[in-house]
Amino acid sequence: MTALLDVRDVSKRFTLGGVFGRKTVHAVDGASLTLQTETPEIFTIIGESGSGKTTLARMILGLEDPTEGSILFQGQTVRRRMGKDERMRFMSSVQPVFQNPFEAFNPLRQIDRYLDSTARAFLGATDKTVIDAAMDDALQKVGLSLAEIRGRFPHELSGGQLQRVAIARALIPKPALLIADEPVSMVDASLRMSIVNLLKTLRDSFGVSVIYITHDLATAYYISDRIMIMQRGRIVEIGAARKVLETPEHPYSRLLKSSVLSTADAGAGQLAVDPTLLRAASDCIGRPGRLVSRPDGRAVMIHDA
Amino acid sequence: MTDEILRVDGLKAYYQMHYFGVQREVRAVDDVTMSIGRNEVYGIAGESSSGKTSFIKVLAAAVRPPLRVVSGSVNYDFRSGPINVAAATAAEVERVRWKSLSYIMQGSMSVLNPVRRIGQTFHDFAFRPLGLPREAFDRRVLDHLARLKLPADILRAYPHELSGGMRQRVTIGLATICHPEFIIADEPTTALDLVVQKEVLHLIRDIQAEMGASVVFVTHDMSVHANVTDRIGIFYAGRLVEEGPTRKMFFAPRHPYTAHLVASLPRIGDTAQRPSLDGRPPNLAAPPDGCRFHPRCPLAVDKCRIDVPPLVEVAPGQRSACWRWQDVQPLDRSVALAHGAVT
Ligand SMILES: Nc1ncnc2c1ncn2[C@@H]1O[C@H](COP(=O)(O)OP(=O)(O)OP(=O)(O)O)[C@@H](O)[C@H]1O
Ligand SMILES: Nc1ncnc2c1ncn2[C@@H]1O[C@H](COP(=O)(O)OP(=O)(O)OP(=O)(O)O)[C@@H](O)[C@H]1O
Ligand SMILES: [Mg+2]
Ligand SMILES: [Mg+2]
Numbered sequence: 064m065t066a067l068l069d070v071r072d073v074s075k076r077f078t079l080g081g082v083f084g085r086k087t088v089h090a091v092d093g094a095s096l097t098l099q100t101e102t103p104e105i106f107t108i109i110g111e112s113g114s115g116k117t118t119l120a121r122m123i124l125g126l127e128d129p130t131e132g133s134i135l136f137q138g139q140t141v142r143r144r145m146g147k148d149e150r151m152r153f154m155s156s157v158q159p160v161f162q163n164p165f166e167a168f169n170p171l172r173q174i175d176r177y178l179d180s181t182a183r184a185f186l187g188a189t190d191k192t193v194i195d196a197a198m199d200d201a202l203q204k205v206g207l208s209l210a211e212i213r214g215r216f217p218h219e220l221s222g223g224q225l226q227r228v229a230i231a232r233a234l235i236p237k238p239a240l241l242i243a244d245e246p247v248s249m250v251d252a253s254l255r256m257s258i259v260n261l262l263k264t265l266r267d268s269f270g271v272s273v274i275y276i277t278h279d280l281a282t283a284y285y286i287s288d289r290i291m292i293m294q295r296g297r298i299v300e301i302g303a304a305r306k307v308l309e310t311p312e313h314p315y316s317r318l319l320k321s322s323v324l325s326t327a328d329a330g331a332g333q334l335a336v337d338p339t340l341l342r343a344a345s346d347c348i349g350r351p352g353r354l355v356s357r358p359d360g361r362a363v364m365i366h367d368a
Numbered sequence: 369m370t371d372e373i374l375r376v377d378g379l380k381a382y383y384q385m386h387y388f389g390v391q392r393e394v395r396a397v398d399d400v401t402m403s404i405g406r407n408e409v410y411g412i413a414g415e416s417s418s419g420k421t422s423f424i425k426v427l428a429a430a431v432r433p434p435l436r437v438v439s440g441s442v443n444y445d446f447r448s449g450p451i452n453v454a455a456a457t458a459a460e461v462e463r464v465r466w467k468s469l470s471y472i473m474q475g476s477m478s479v480l481n482p483v484r485r486i487g488q489t490f491h492d493f494a495f496r497p498l499g500l501p502r503e504a505f506d507r508r509v510l511d512h513l514a515r516l517k518l519p520a521d522i523l524r525a526y527p528h529e530l531s532g533g534m535r536q537r538v539t540i541g542l543a544t545i546c547h548p549e550f551i552i553a554d555e556p557t558t559a560l561d562l563v564v565q566k567e568v569l570h571l572i573r574d575i576q577a578e579m580g581a582s583v584v585f586v587t588h589d590m591s592v593h594a595n596v597t598d599r600i601g602i603f604y605a606g607r608l609v610e611e612g613p614t615r616k617m618f619f620a621p622r623h624p625y626t627a628h629l630v631a632s633l634p635r636i637g638d639t640a641q642r643p644s645l646d647g648r649p650p651n652l653a654a655p656p657d658g659c660r661f662h663p664r665c666p667l668a669v670d671k672c673r674i675d676v677p678p679l680v681e682v683a684p685g686q687r688s689a690c691w692r693w694q695d696v697q698p699l700d701r702s703v704a705l706a707h708g709a710v711t
Contacts, residue, residue, distance in 0.1 A: 079529060112533025113534055117532065220417075221416055221417035222555065223416025253632055309637065319561070322565075325595075326594040329619070330615035331595070334566050335570075
């Protein structure tokens with residue numbers, strides 16, 4: 064039985080700076096995770112800003128090679144250098160939705176051209192009505208239509224519209240794995256729920272697995288099967304989403320949950336971060352540690368004293 | 369309001385385009401009148417594509433074709449003198465930019481030059497306006513970065529070498545380092561983790577309090593509005609449909625769209641299906657007659673389909689554009705919240 068995705072002890076280091084002193088950034092530090100083919104799931108990654116979430120996603124997408132470790136998708140090694148056919152086959156199964164739609168689109172290219180070339184490339188379609196139908200179908204799933212976006216350039220759409228187009232584009236090849244890097248951070252509450260519900264539908268009705276990267280604990284709680292929490296390149300807690308979010312154990316996970324802004328006290332300006340939890344979480348940075356399994360199935364990083 | 373720093377009157381700003389001889393017009397900002405007080409944090413929320421970014425582009429004097437101010441005025445009363453940015457020349461705008469008026473754009477990358485290191489960009493932006501000697505300037509930049517929880521070595525990095533949240537903090541740093549009187553921020557904290565987000569919001573509030581600055585803040589995150597803003601304005605389909613003090617907007621909204629908005633997000637520990645609004649967002653090239661929300665409104669009656677509701681005062685400091693504002697009920701959950709029954 065081969066896993067859908069197998070990330071094995073993967074690390075990524077970058078070197079920052081030039082002539083005046085270099086600095087190594089451990090963007091990802093010994094990350095392992097497995098998604099099974101038989102059980103499509105929404106797997107959520109939450110973590111510090113700069114903790115390596117996007118870097119990990121880029122490695123899974125074969126856009127960046129790990130410095131150490133390996134990544135297997137359906138038993139095949141994922142790497143940056145793939146032949147054209149191999150890359151096409153891979154990309155028809157694994158599709159990205161990136162963090163910032165303003166950066167993801169070429170400002171000089173009409174939006175529907177993007178969708179059109181995706182449809183041509185992956186569906187092998189050449190008939191215009193078939194392509195248009197596939198584009199419209201994908202756009203309808205995200206609450207847009209081909210008529211609305213035809214001929215428009217990225218800057219002519221609002222942030223939320225652009226992000227929905229990015230998701231629609233990713234759905235065209237009917238992928239087995241969708242990697243969505245903060246897909247809802249720029250849309251309103253109502254659309255956010257419809258996109259999040261869409262991810263659910265993809266899992267339940269079409270068997271698509273989703274890696275959902277977000278800063279939003281509430282939607283993570285609402286849709287995820289499993290969750291993984293990252294701090295400074297390391298996985299510090301991983302397990303069933305509801306258990307982890309209800310009773311977070313690692314100091315950083317606890318800090319994160321305590322920092323959720325509440326609307327219960329609207330107008331009171333509650334912006335203080337719990338100093339004790341903050342200190343406990345900072346103390347973990349740079350300290351050696353290992354993931355230890357808990358009876359409830361989660362794993363938590365325990366640090367050496 | 370006693371002391372206004374900004375007054376917007378009858379503002380209309382449309383995107384006007386010609387496609388193969390056909391004129392197309394998107395009425396992104398359609399008759400907005402409002403004002404903002406000195407030392408006030410004003411939050412803007414609303415649907416995706418309701419015109420929030422377009423509106424604050426006008427406030428920020430960052431209007432570019434095809435966007436055009438069709439009518440109305442945007443008057444600031446800066447210490448350096450008054451200015452109507454809807455009619456000002458480029459040179460007049462340049463004089464107030466960054467020093468008096470700063471703008472953090474949605475999608476942070478656009479102000480960061482991809483081939484310049486972050487340190488150089490800080491120099492480009494702030495060295496002249498601050499007028500400090502080199503050493504003092506460097507110290508000021510480092511202090512400012514530290515307050516944004518950014519390490520000093522990012523000054524040597526290129527934009528693509530930073531994570532999304534780091535870039536976002538860099539742009540906040542650029543917009544605040546000169547301590548402007550008026551800060552306009554479009555979704556400035558969407559890419560930040562909750563801990564850093566809280567710290568950055570705190571910083572924005574600190575700067576605002578220290579300098580007596582005013583802030584206009586666009587975000588979809590209602591919990592950010594709840595904790596940062598003094599007042600909130602809600603946009604729907606190019607119009608300001610409700611406005612009022614933050615507490616009132618959460619606990620006694622008087623527009624059905626606001627009521628929906630404050631009640632629509634799930635919370636940890638809560639797995640109940642959350643409603644998303646039925647129907648689609650209106651097309652701003654051909655908006656519905658009457659109240660633009662009527663096709664999706666649970667309270668709509670015939671009058672709503674025909675007559676445009678004016679934005680009128682419904683309680684002290686609170687204005688709503690709804691014919692049936694008296695019938696708007698806060699959704700159950702917000703009532704419960706107000707009574708501390710749930711968290
Ligand atoms: N191309 C690169 N060159 C050098 N450093 C990089 C590069 N890409 C990422 N990094 C560094 O790797 C670390 C992890 O970045 P990454 O973008 O993966 O974070 P993230 O978890 O996605 O953060 P965010 O929540 O802010 O998006 C950061 O310290 C970043 O500066
Ligand atoms: N350059 C442009 N040309 C034509 N239409 C545009 C342009 N920019 C924006 N629009 C349209 O104007 C309307 C308002 O867009 P705007 O960006 O102001 O929305 P927004 O409220 O900021 O949305 P979001 O929350 O999704 O960022 C949308 O219908 C959008 O498609
Ligand atoms: Mg990222
Ligand atoms: Mg916007």
